[in-house]
Amino acid sequence: MALDRRLHAYRDDLADTVLQGQVTAARFTSGAPARLAVPVAGLRPRPDAASGIDTELLFGEDVAVFDRADGWAWVQATTDGYVGYLPESALATDGGQPTHHVIVPRTFVYPGPDLRFPVSAALSMGSRIAVVGEAETRGTRYFLLADGRAVVAGHCLPLGTYATDDYVAIAARFLETPYLWGGRSGFGIDCSGLVQLALQMTGRTAPRDSDMQASGLGAVIAREDLRRGDLVFWKGHAGIMTDEKTLLHANGHTMTVALEDFEAAVKRIGWLYEMPTGYRRPVA
Incomplete structure (x- = not known):
């Protein structure tokens, strides 16, 4: 199995115990449980506040902590398996179990x-x-x-109960939310974060990044079969169809979550990201 540093915790000096035999590291650990104690925390590829965020964790979400050093914690999110660094001060090891x-x-x-x-x-x-x-x-x-x-x-x-099973309706509640690279919250969100969070709020699971979603979320469909709830992917971008003609997506063009005519979006996005790379239908 090809390992992805976004989803597998391994460094030369330390790695997740489950990766023994797959990677070489000086030491292996299973990670200690902790929980996010701040409203939102960015997860970064390096322990450096100047590095961009890959994704965000939300208050009360669980992580496994593999290392703590110089004010940073190297963690893996329980929700989607994403690995990265966040401020150690953002974590708590006690407190009540979320309900x-x-x-x-x-x-x-x-x-x-x-x-x-x-x-x-x-x-x-x-x-x-x-x-x-x-x-x-x-x-x-x-x-x-x-x-x-x-x-x-x-x-x-x-926990375990949801307001609706219509994930498109959930995503639409984020209309005009500011676009944020790596964002995954109601304060700022990116294209794949919108897809993931909306699906999660209907009880479905989804990988975090658009390339992960494009390669394994739901079933492949043809462009002519697009309907409400289907996903459209470009290289580095994802959007949700609200009907056969309208795309809902967090995008850097409007810098918001916005609705856009699908055919117009294909033409506009094409000059930078070329044509859509695929279409998928999330499993109900």
């Missing part, structure tokens, strides 16, 4: 159960929280967290 996830593009965390309180943080869709209680203030119901903070209950559902 719910955020199902709206963005929500606020308050210091207590009252929308008039000053906001203490903001969380993206897909974030996972540990609910320990409930409260109601002036008719608004809140979920309480272990540290006393509160989140609007209507913005969350128990």
Whole structure:
């Protein structure tokens, strides 16, 4: 099996135990469990704040930590297996087990159960929280967290339950969200991040990057068979068909998540990325 450094944790000095016999490393480890303790953290290919991000992890997501050094942690995300570096301060090893996830593009965390309180943080869709209680203030119901903070209950559902099975409708909720290279949140998102997160919020799994999605997500279809929910791929880009003629995608042209006539998009994108490389239909 060909190894991909984005999905397999190996360096000359250290590697994941599961890769013994496949790679050469001075030492092997299985990784220690930890969980993201900040709203969003960029995962980078190097322990360097000046390097671009490959993807993002969201509050409450689990990782395996292979190494900690100089304020950085080398981790692998449990959600999609992505490997990279993030600030060690973004992780926690204790705290309650998540019970719910955020199902709206963005929500606020308050210091207590009252929308008039000053906001203490903001969380993206897909974030996972540990609910320990409930409260109601002036008719608004809140979920309480272990540290006393509160989140609007209507913005969350128990883990394993979803608001809809229509992933296109989920993706459309991100319209006009800023484009962010490597982004995977309601604060900024890229093309493949939009595909992945929208599918995840309907209970489906998807690889992170567009090349991974283009080679193995769902089934190959023909261009003339495109319908709502199908995916279109270019070299380095992915989009979602909302119907036979309209493409929804996070893109660097508008720098937002936007709707675009599909044929017009093919012509516009063609000068830089050539013609689409494939079409796929996610498995229901």
